[in-house]
Amino acid sequence: MYSLSMLMGALGANAQQLDATPIPTSSVQKMITTLEAKYGQDESFRIKRGVEQTAMLWRASDGSVANFEQFVTDGYEADAAKLDALFNKLSRAFEIMNGYNLRMTMDLKKPLDLDWGPVEPIDEIVGSFNPFAHLADDLYANKMAFMVSLNFPTYSLAEKTQMGPKWSRKQWAYARMGDMFTSRIPAELKQRATKISVDAEKYISDYNIYMGNLLTDKGQSLFPADMKLITHWGLRDELKSNYANKQTGLQKQQLVYAVMKRIIDQSIPKDVINSGKYQWNPVTNVVTDNGKPVTAASEPNTRYQVLLNNFNVTKEFDQYYPGKPTFLQSNFEYGMEIPQADVEKLFREYLASPEIRKVGKLIASRLGRKLQPFDIWYDGFKSRSSINEDELSAKTRAKYPTADAFKADMPRILGELGFTPEQQQFLQSRIKVEGSRGAGHAAGTGMKGDYSLLRTRVGKAGMDYKGYNIAVHEFGHNVEQTITMELVDSYMLNGVPNTSFTEALAFLFQKRDLELLGIPENNPRKRDLNILDNAWSAYEIMGVSIVDMEVWKWMYAHPTATAAELKDATIAIAKTVWNQYYADVFGSKDEPVLAIYSHMIEIPLYLSAYPIGQLIQFQVEEQVEGKNFASEVNRMFTQGRIVPQLWMKGAVGSEISTAALLNAASKAVDNVK
Known part of the structure; x- marks a missing residue:
């Protein structure tokens, strides 16, 4: 599951260089004293925290000590109404920047994320481009970042835990804005990290095992010839599905587990990864070509x-x-x-x-x-443990031959969960369903009015049960992403406390998958x-x-x-x-x-x-x-x-x-x- 924070990091996590602030302690104290004298002791906490934050983030490239002092003098806002107006203007600006940059990020990554055929080198180059990489550089350069650090204090987790229960919604929103600029990390490092992250995603999304090519010690193939499973998700779900299979289920599970162990210790032959060229016995680790053993090198610790x-x-x-x-x-x-x-x-x-x-x-x-x-x-x-997965897949393929078919069924699914007709239409309008190259994921949006992405595997014959099960999970993410972007009272409070909370709702959806498929328990x-x-x-x-x-x-x-x-x-x-x-x-x-x-x-x-x-x-x-x-x-x-x-x-x-x-x-x- 992708989130805005995963793709961009904190806005404060980008900058030009690692160097110490040029602002001396004496200047910091001078500005604190000056502002306290002007605005009174009631503003003391905000003044002290804001001036210290801004000084810590200031670099020589941002201006001289005199420039810093002038900025603090001119930029600090003590009037409550004007501070609220400043907050609203900044929130609007961040929503525009976050929203369009995130949309650009996801669109650029489509050749990597979606099932569009072979990935070319240019797809990897384009997909690793990070529109957010230099954003904070620009925000520091035009002083927008410093307007935030000066006027909206950041709080430690201990402070939020202690003070948060007494905060108003506005105070919480102010605190979240204060979280945006807490450090300055080079844009070059952020871009390099994005490239490495994209490479890791591609490595995993292309790590498939051709199950029909797995052989037992007796040379038998237990899995369908066209079954291709991604590790670990597909392998794990295949293990789960075989508890209902009383004939060959246990034997299949043992074979899948042998595959897993080969992946973990990297003794897996590299020529059986994402390839159906050879047959492979994962227990003995013997690779054959039409019954004849062939020499096959192991994956060279790439994992x-x-x-x-x-x-x-x-x-x-x-x-x-x-x-x-x-x-x-x-x-x-x-x-x-x-x-x-x-x-x-x-x-x-x-x-x-x-x-x-x-x-x-x-x-x-x-x-x-x-x-x-x-x-x-x-x-x-689970109920499905007593149902053969082939039967479930036949049902899901017939019901969802395409990704669009799943989207068209969203209002009915939401209705089954108690959402009103108005909510059903609204949520459906904010979610786009696409066929995934990997196991599947959900990606939220960075602005109101945009759509979240639901991606799952949709084969040529339609969406099998594994794809459907993942789709229902990701749908839960999308519902959370839409509610917490569109219905939360402040943009700065959009989202959930952390990814565990969106996973919780996704799990609640996923465990109802059979019920939503019309199979009552x-x-x-x-x-x-x-x-x-x-x-x-x-x-x-x-x-x-x-x-x-x-x-x-x-x-x-x-x-x-x-x-x-x-x-x-x-x-x-x-x-x-x-x-x-x-x-x-x-x-x-x-x-x-x-x-x-x-x-x-x-x-x-x-x-x-x-x-x-x-x-x-x-x-x-x-x-x-x-x-x-x-x-x-x-x-x-x-x-x-x-x-x-x-x-x-x-x-x-x-x-x-x-x-x-x-x-x-x-x-x-x-x-x-």
Whole structure:
């Protein structure tokens, strides 16, 4: 899922050069004293914070000390009405710049993101262009950035947490404007980071496995000849789909897991990646051409080089932020707005909980066998686990032969969820559906009146069930993106506290996919099964997230590591986390499966958004139980981009917690037994 912040970074994250401010402390204090004398002590906090922020961001290229002092004298606005007018004018300007630059970004990337045929070198060059790269340079040069830093203080997460509950909506909007300019990072670095990000996206979007070419030890092919699955999403979903297959399901799952392990340790032959030229037995790793073995070189640690490239460019940003935090810190403190240590503690407590072990025993009894490592994706609590996926795909292909067919059906889907006819038409008008080259994603807009993008795979025969399932998930993102852009009361508050919140709504949509397809679930234990599905899914993704965080800790501790060394470390970390939190449940040690996620390679430290999103999803699900789903969604998400814990209190009356889900899961196990 793409967001505006992912594509552009903070506006303050661009500038010409890294050099110290030329403004001496004496000048800063002089201006503070001068403004306090002119406007009174009631303005003291804003004056002090604004002058200090502006001085920290000022460079010699912006003018002399005298120029700085003149700017502060002329630019500070104490009158409340004039300050509000300034805020409104700046908000309008930022909406125009963000909106059109984001639209340009997404349009330039279409040859890379959409299923338009082979990607040419010029497509990669055009797609890596970042319209935002020099924007902040220009905003500092014309002093717009300094008007923000001088008049709209930035607040730390601790200050927002403490003071935020008493702030008005206007004060929150002012604070979010103050977040825009907190550092100055070279435009060249931002552009280079964009290029590396685009390269990573392309690497992942083209990482497909031709499933019909996989062979068992007996030389059998278990999968359809035309099945092509992207890693990890497609492989994972294929594993999930085979719990309903009592004939060859387990054998298929074991074969897919063998593929995953080859990808993780990079012993996968490079000639079977995105190619159907050869047949391949992933268990023995033998490659054949019409039955004859051929020599095939392994992928040369490319997966880990891509991750390393992301790390190397990302850590260059650290030096430009006050206090020089690592990305591991700033991603959580400034991006998620929940400290990394708090997130990790939440996950580790959940992973070690006795309640989850009860769920694991229940799954083993339902399967009638010992758990295997791929059962971290056990899908048997869902209705679809008892339905053959080929039947589901036949239904979705007939219903959605094209991307436009899915768009045309949006009003009906929204109506099923309780949205009024007016809301149905409005939301549909703000969403565009396109066939994706990769697994699929949603991209929001940067301005009112524009449309969000829903992208999922649509084959020549139509949208298969996997594509439909992803489409419903991305549709949830689009609904959030539209509500929080169009219906939130201030542009500066548009969006959600962090990506976990949009993931939460996407999960709520996705879990209703069969219901929205016209396949009702009449199981009296539906609620218990939903709880167990949520609890087990959170167990899986929290472990993956811990691996992601630990790998970033390792990279910071070993900044000169090679791709080969990173591969060994990642596998070792994945096995350690497995042994800590999964080995006792599954009965096997040293499994590397937690390192398979493509997100870890493609999007730095994004994975934690999913388990936080699942916790939020559960708490929101409990809140909407028995109420109109659409009304509750509108009420919650029009809060906009305040800090996470305050948003949760407003939405469900309590902060993000694992306790509610774990307690419910324990009761659900007893009920289902």
